[in-house]
Amino acid sequence: MISADYLVIGSGAAGLTFAVKIAEKFRDKKVCIVTKADDDESNTKYAQGGVAVVLDTEEDSFQKHIQDTLIAGDGLCDREVVKMVVKEGPKRLNDLIQWGANFDLDYNGKLDLGKEGGHSEYRIVHHKDITGREIETALLTRIHQLPNVNILSHHFAIDLITEHQLQIQNHENISCYGAYVLNQKTGEIKTIKATVTLLATGGIGKIYGHTTNPVIATGDGIAMAYRAKARIKDMEFVQFHPTALYEEKDGQSFLISEAVRGFGAYLRNRNGHRFMVDYDERGELASRDIVSKSIDNELKKSGDSCVYLDCTHLKVDDFKKHFPTIYKKCIANHINIEKDWIPVVPASHYLCGGIEVDKNGMTSIQNLFACGECSRTGLHGANRLASNSLLEALVYAHNSYQYLCSNPMQSDSLAIPDWNDQGTHVNKEHIIIKHNTRQLQALMRDYVGIVRSNHRLIKAKEHLDLMYREVEELYKDSKINTALCELRNMINIAHLIIGQSLERKENKGGYFNIDNSAFPEIQNPLI
Template sequence: MNNKNYDVIIAGCGAAGLYAALNLSRDLNVLVLSKRELTLCNSSLAQGGIAGVYDNPKDSPEYHKHDTFVAGGFENDPESTQVLVDEAYIDIEKLIELGADFDKCPDGSYHRTLEGGHGMNRIFHHADTTGLEIETTLLRNVQQLDNVEILENAVMCNAKKTETGFSILVLTNDNEYTTYNCRYAIFATGGIGRVYEYTTNSAIATGDGITIAHELGAEIKNLSYIQFHPTGFNNKHTRETFLISESVRGEGAYLKNCNGERFMQNYDDRLELAPRDVVSHAIMAEAKKTGSDKFYLDITHKDPEFVRNRFPMINEKLLEAGYDMTKDMIPIFPCHHYLMGGINVDTYARTNIDRLYACGECSHTGVHGNNRLASNSLLEALVFSRRAAADINEKINSDSGDLETYDFKIDNEAPHIPQGIRTEIRDIMQRAYFVIPDKEALPPDLEEVTKLKNFLCDGNFKIDRDYVEARSLTTVAYIVLKDAIEKLKSKEKMEENK
């Protein structure tokens, strides 16, 4: 097997991974692993924008922090959240310097939109494709760096701790295995969306980084804190659900039930601009009340030209599906969207494993509490990946000596995994843990997931993309359900002691 050495290996080519690469010292030899094509990641799919206080005397980090805490049920980590809101201006300014094209007002100032849970207009955006604009901007700049190599279609299969850092087993598109050794590793592998039947996440979101970190002994925290976005386009033809951005409601769209009636006034004073978990729960309650799962987002009362210009990508995708958002109500329903839990880290993205860092959606910084405030995700990815890079830059100068390598064993004669495991996992998660958990289903479903996890992890199967993703999905499903049961028991015990 081939062996290659680097100072730092970054697993993940989204906003967190690329921004970490940009902030690492230019004299470090850096490898970025991209699981599929370079822009296939959750960062690219982010529509709404990036929240942050920058050049706005009417707003303040404390206001931003307050809104973040309210949305997160006041379970947010105070120190990490303070870092997030205080340092937002650094990374928004850096994105502008790097060439990110945020929308401007006629007077040349930056346009800031409003989204659910925000008390101020503080969302910088590029129409309704902000994530793609940020991702392509970062990628363009990273590709100009002589010290950074990006490996496309590279699946991180396994990682082992060595005395000098890590050995990472990678499977490339030509079915060749290579062991990459490094002194420091940053996992920026994204979320776990593909553990659900319907998700806004990209095809790569199978929880690989979380699974491998877990196997390394990293602490995984609050993995059951999963956000279900209330306005996924209710198509149901593909598992990747097209998101109708929060910013559509921010610009005045109404939520309506099967009778074409607004209903949020019955659930929250903030109406359509309530945080995502509140709106998703309201939709489920209204579905039970009306006996229907037909819900709509209606922005037909707004100027058609404004709607088309403000949401060109959403408008185009809806037209392709047979809906004109300037004339038709948009069918929507909650679906999996984001993970608030993950690999537990401190304010420099350090895990409890020496030399291992985690950034972006796969990490648990604690800034989101139990529910993420809209447009805080891209900000979190940038702030903490920059801080991770700064920490590595400071520490790596004291390292010396040759890198050790781990000898991964590959059985080329091993069979492929049986078909149907991923489908079974998705069915279980959709049934047992969607918006409102099914308390009765959780224990027996955890038992089924545990059997599947043990079957894959203990068996001898060909280590290919199918195996890696199935192993990851069963592992994260196991951790999610286990965490959910523990939290429900803890809540019940607290209520008994009142």
């Protein structure tokens, strides 16, 4: 058994920010970080845009940022949470700068502020088009300087340890005592007992196959919390990024940042028509839900596989300076942005719902906190405003840290048994796992995508129930392996998305069901 004062599951911006702050404050406390890939592999690493934060108080204001967030969230944001997060922004950005993160400067030596869809002003702090990687690097550099932090890379968290796992009955309140974790290199399952556990496991993109997320984004934290009986909310609000590079392949899609549209690029159909002005007066700078639904409608009308991002009218030298990674990716795909349009298509990008938490990041389970994309804070409502996610991660990681400084939790003397896998066998039927994973992804894309219907959702639930029974039977009989656990987690996530989609009777933000429309024959609410 491993004992830790603080167990952090996930190594993105949220988890690392919390770990740095708590380890710096309590030098005599042990902080254990569990991550299932390399310590730098996370959704944060692939965040291109930046951090939305109000710095130019002459042109911008907290109130403008608050209003933009509320509009994007389509009436479902928690107004007090939005105010709190926006106003905390400058302080949390300063934390990153103090830890060594570098951001682009303008000609006057001030932070160069970008603009993205849904924002009324220039307020995106960025590091070229690899902001997430810069933040991740700075945080990991600081983490490695702290002797009381232990990082267990290539370790997969299987399940939280609660009364349910310990078979303790008649407990009114559920508590978390740590997690069971698989060493993916040795196959050993470790018991990590912790006073406080923080879930910072990122998103769910892999459930759709076509996603801007890395392959690790399988909803593990939300699924574990769900099985532990935590409250999960707003899972129907899956945000699709409008402009992933179209490459005719499954798996992780390369993201063409929203900042490219903020820089002046146009969306066109194959005939060259700039169609976004037909849907929204903001054109290409409408919020992501509107742009994604508009592209989806264009593709349904035309039967085409993609639309196009036109950058040919932009200054190529400025483009290369601001978006060097995107420019290189285009060149590698034989796309010359001076002459060619970039083929793009929406892809699963961000989950606005998740594990319900309060302003301190506390879940409905005692001693269990959550922050980052796996959490549902109330900031995003029905649709996340661009570049508010890194901001949210920084603010909530700080809030959880601050709460635990003022309200220290005591370790429990409860005896935690080791993982019991007696009677199981090594599963050699890997094809069953691969087949079910592909089947699940196809099911979610075809039945639970950008535009949904009750009929498709009910059919999806019927298919999913069959898959669930097969995979649960396999799980009970097999020695633990990562692929099987990930599939089990993704099925749990799919169940939550489908179930909460069927419960929603009103179209909001990123959720659109044709059966909730006053005009069901219309496949898009914008026409």
